[in-house]
Amino acid sequence: MNAPLMAGEVAAGSTPVGPVLHVRDLVKSYDGPVILRSVSFSAYAGVSLAVIGANGSGKSTLLKCLIRLTDPTSGQIEMLGQDVGALGPRALRRFRSRIGVVWQKHNLVPRLSALSNVLHGVQARMSGPRSWWQWAAPAEVRAEAMACLGRVGLADKALQRVDSLSGGQQQRVAIARMLMQRPEIVLADEPDASLDPQSGEDVMRLLSDLARQDGLTLIVISHRLEHTMAFSDRIIGLAGGQITLDVPTAQADPVKLRRFFDKPPE
Amino acid sequence: MTQAIPAPPRFRHRTLTEYAVILVVIALVLTSVANTAPSLDKLERGVARLFAPSGFLMQMFPPDFSRVEHIAWKLVETLQMAVAGAALGLIFAVPFAILATDRLSPHPAVKIVARGLIAFFRTVPDLVWAIFFIIVVGLGPAAGVLALMIDKIGFAGRFFAEAMEEADTGPQDALRAIGASRMGIIFSAVFPACLPSFTATSLFALEKSVRGSAALGLVGAGGIGVDLKVAFDLFNYDEALTIILMMLVLVVAVEQASSWIRAKLI
Numbered sequence: 001m002n003a004p005l006m007a008g009e010v011a012a013g014s015t016p017v018g019p020v021l022h023v024r025d026l027v028k029s030y031d032g033p034v035i036l037r038s039v040s041f042s043a044y045a046g047v048s049l050a051v052i053g054a055n056g057s058g059k060s061t062l063l064k065c066l067i068r069l070t071d072p073t074s075g076q077i078e079m080l081g082q083d084v085g086a087l088g089p090r091a092l093r094r095f096r097s098r099i100g101v102v103w104q105k106h107n108l109v110p111r112l113s114a115l116s117n118v119l120h121g122v123q124a125r126m127s128g129p130r131s132w133w134q135w136a137a138p139a140e141v142r143a144e145a146m147a148c149l150g151r152v153g154l155a156d157k158a159l160q161r162v163d164s165l166s167g168g169q170q171q172r173v174a175i176a177r178m179l180m181q182r183p184e185i186v187l188a189d190e191p192d193a194s195l196d197p198q199s200g201e202d203v204m205r206l207l208s209d210l211a212r213q214d215g216l217t218l219i220v221i222s223h224r225l226e227h228t229m230a231f232s233d234r235i236i237g238l239a240g241g242q243i244t245l246d247v248p249t250a251q252a253d254p255v256k257l258r259r260f261f262d263k264p265p266e
Numbered sequence: 267m268t269q270a271i272p273a274p275p276r277f278r279h280r281t282l283t284e285y286a287v288i289l290v291v292i293a294l295v296l297t298s299v300a301n302t303a304p305s306l307d308k309l310e311r312g313v314a315r316l317f318a319p320s321g322f323l324m325q326m327f328p329p330d331f332s333r334v335e336h337i338a339w340k341l342v343e344t345l346q347m348a349v350a351g352a353a354l355g356l357i358f359a360v361p362f363a364i365l366a367t368d369r370l371s372p373h374p375a376v377k378i379v380a381r382g383l384i385a386f387f388r389t390v391p392d393l394v395w396a397i398f399f400i401i402v403v404g405l406g407p408a409a410g411v412l413a414l415m416i417d418k419i420g421f422a423g424r425f426f427a428e429a430m431e432e433a434d435t436g437p438q439d440a441l442r443a444i445g446a447s448r449m450g451i452i453f454s455a456v457f458p459a460c461l462p463s464f465t466a467t468s469l470f471a472l473e474k475s476v477r478g479s480a481a482l483g484l485v486g487a488g489g490i491g492v493d494l495k496v497a498f499d500l501f502n503y504d505e506a507l508t509i510i511l512m513m514l515v516l517v518v519a520v521e522q523a524s525s526w527i528r529a530k531l532i
Contacts, residue, residue, distance in 0.1 A: 097445030107440035
């Protein structure tokens with residue numbers, strides 16, 4: 001963590017590889033207002049990248065463009081060796097199954113157990129009733145889901161309904177579901193936003209530790225300066241839909257970063 | 267001395283069109299009543315006949331319980347028709363409802379067709395469906411079950427679709443982002459979220475089905491209604507009263523049981 005990594009460099013111990021994500025001249029506008037103007041950056045395998053920016057700077061839109069939850073107006077996105085913009089519906093589904101997403105809101109199915117929710121992650125590679133409910137799943141899938149729950153420290157809550165868990169626990173179940181997916185890249189959109197400060201920090205630490213253990217690339221939208229400094233290797237800052245900052249975290253000056261967190265007065 | 271504040275006009279000024287609409291409505295009500303409602307002396311004579319010593323009401327009392335066992339068995343058949351009709355209707359309502367939703371329907375044209383069919387099934391009364399199915403499968407309970415089924419597809423299809431439209435879209439989007447199939451999303455996110463609403467709708471459908479099934483026999487579609495019609499045709503008004511009372515007991519019992527289950531489950 002916090003190792004000074006320059007663009008093109010690779011996490012310690014691994015062989016040098018190219019970027020797992022390469023964004024070139026990305027533009028996104030909604031019939032008039034331009035959200036992203038010519039955004040270009042790269043992310044490298046095993047590196048944790050924090051995206052920061054004030055409200056309305058385009059961070060969430062950028063994340064949505066990366067997995068085509070919204071279509072970019074122009075520009076190119078290359079992720080995991082695929083031209084994301086050129087994917088047809090089936091290929092897009094296969095591509096998305098390789099990307100783990102942790103949302104601001106946990107987006108779990110409230111009336112189901114933690115185990116069933118985690119098990120849904122297997123739908124990235126398995127379909128049919130065996131992937132719908134924990135009681136219908138094959139033993140090895142249930143075991144893997146239990147292992148994922150164990151990694152987020154909630155194995156003892158497996159059969160509890162998720163709407164009976166605390167906010168922090170729910171977000172950890174969502175992280176376990178993401179692990180179940182066996183993703184190659186993890187995108188996180190302010191996963192700590194709806195949590196109290198302590199739970200938020202726990203969730204960020206957990207996410208960052210898990211990504212490091214599995215050698216995953218983590219791209220996290222962050223809205224807390226202290227989390228950005230603690231849990232990222234590199235920081236890119238968005239302002240007015242453009243990247244105005246791109247530094248390794250170790251070389252970042254917290255005072256200069258502060259302007260990316262200033263919220264405009266309501 | 268305080269100055270008198272002028273009071274606002276008693277009536278709002280209305281346009282000529284508004285007056286015209288009011289006149290048309292009044293004319294519609296008056297002509298309808300004049301043409302179809304019974305005249306006062308007709309009502310008077312009718313009521314007098316009802317209470318005459320040889321009249322209908324007098325002949326109803328005391329109710330004739332001599333054939334109570336036969337009637338009880340016909341009631342069981344009526345209940346079985348209701349349960350079968352409701353169960354089949356609810357099962358077929360689910361796919362219709364899925365196709366009728368904005369988010370889950372595979373194509374807008376499919377959605378319009380599904381919505382149209384649901385509305386059609388609901389609008390045509392179950393007695394008319396019963397006459398139609400008597401032509402198709404002949405007299406007896408089978409026609410009644412089919413009529414109840416079609417009526418229930420119309421009833422439950424609409425409420426199932428509404429429940430699915432109202433379900434939180436977050437979990438569905440999260441599964442879509444994982445790469446889950448449409449069926450996966452429906453079974454693991456939509457149905458669990460809609461379960462309380464589906465249960466309530468199903469119990470209402472059963473109640474409606476029980477009430478409906480009692481009348482279907484009047485046109486020959488099986489159940490207790492056949493006996494009721496025969497009793498009336500043969501002027502066995504005391505037996506007719508027994509049938510009506512026993513139907514009442516059945517309907518009230520089913521309604522009580524259903525509201526008890528609803529309260530327990532939801």
